[in-house]
Amino acid sequence: MSSLLLVPTLLRQLPLDVKLAVLTADSTHCSEDLLGVDGPAERRRVVLGGIEGGTLWQNEMKLPTVPTDAADIETDVAACVRRLRTAHPEIAAILFECTAFPVVAPAIRRITGLPVYDITTVCRMTFESTGMTAGRQIASIQKV
Template sequence: MTSQPQKALGILGLEGGLAPGQLPPPRPGSVFNPATFDFPIIIETVEGAWADRVIPGDSALEPAYIAAARRLIERGAVAISGDCGFSIRHQAAVAASVKVPVAMSSLLLAPTLLRQIPADAKIAVLTADSTHCGEDLLDVDDPAERARVVIGGIEGGALWQNEMTRPPRPTSVAEIESDVAACVLRLREAHPEIAALLFECTMFPMVTPAIRRITGLPIYDTATLYRMTFAAVA
């Protein structure tokens, strides 16, 4: 009897200056570390998708996203997600191009999270660059609901500076945690009614456990999205 190929989650990766097929060094908690999940992941780099193009939004990347998604399907992906929450801009195009579930960004969770917390509470969206994370990326149209979402970013910090170079420079987990913790502190001081955090950046899951311990708040991130998406088809 012929064995069935193992199901895998396909990830549309950013350019990282690596050789074709080469993955970043595995780090604890990284969404690119196979040990982070109890299911296989496969990655296809989106040609030209450097962070300095994806974060501000470059519509010219759409064909490359679609092509990479189709390559993932050919390799056996049963669901597709994105590297970098700002790839949500290509959600509709990629979903229309393949016949498997597509979840390009943890930002897709924002409308759902608003319904998981009290009506007088807020969620905080923490992003790599708040200057490019506008209301159009959140799919929250009701002004009253939109007022319950606060956005903070770590632009200018170590991670942002390193990721905006070509190729990106490595950032230590300690540096990421420092940037994220400082941003969360600022947001909570300004908005004490924050009841949950939503992390946009794919690098943030490496510090999610630490920030969860510091804040005591529920935190949703890219790893959350990957697990949800794969569980739907596993």
Template structure:
């Protein structure tokens, strides 16, 4: 089927459920998931079975559903495929291999590039919703010296992750997200004063990126930057 807006940003969506108060996978209803405007319309496709806990933890059985959802998005007019959870990066290779459009499922794809932007003595902080599930295999860095320059911190145990893991998930106030992310960054910087840039894994974090940039004075990157870059390549 051809979309009425044939050139679109396609988003692989988590399961959000349909109960009252649940986070919606519809961009018009969820500024948390789509906080930044794009020059392209957004279309979404739910990945069957992709509840937040399943995606964050990692489940190879989700791969066929990811491929089916991505195929549907392309058929509907997506010219770039992304996702609304950075932990979908586990399916990046499979989806990219199967699609004929650029695929950028996670901001974690930027880790190797950002390391090359920084001085060798500097470190990159990756701030994630759950650092216990953000292992070395997701960072795309093989060189031990480069890996030592990446520090990972998470907000596990906080309101945002607790709310996201409920079925269906419930929204979290932006003020609570900012508080949790700020506290995580403060801990990381205290332990690693060499941090010179920050990468947000979680797709909710762009909501607070402007405030965190002001408070830290550091460059901050997130999934919206990667999407804009990729969309610009096909415009």
């Protein structure tokens, strides 16, 4: 499952004159075909950014990988968001593609005042569609 499943839905929810920022660990590996959008008009509304070269990225490239503090992830992600918003002030929402980013979603929401979506959004939607909360779903899995 990928948070990129949300791209088409978010674009339809947002006004046509704004953009969605998609943040990845490495934007050079996130091609347009992964976004799930067909038309060039929709594609122009998606802005990709990555934290290539940042602390998290460097630590993940090491073998074995090195744990990264949440504060370092926040620094990397906040810097990327600043760059993207400077270049594209019409960004109205942020989608984290990287599964390491949800830990800093509250901080990025606070810093930007924008809605932030990530893989946990997709997971909550999936759990709630079954009528169960994430906690109850996990508890029922553990019983098996």
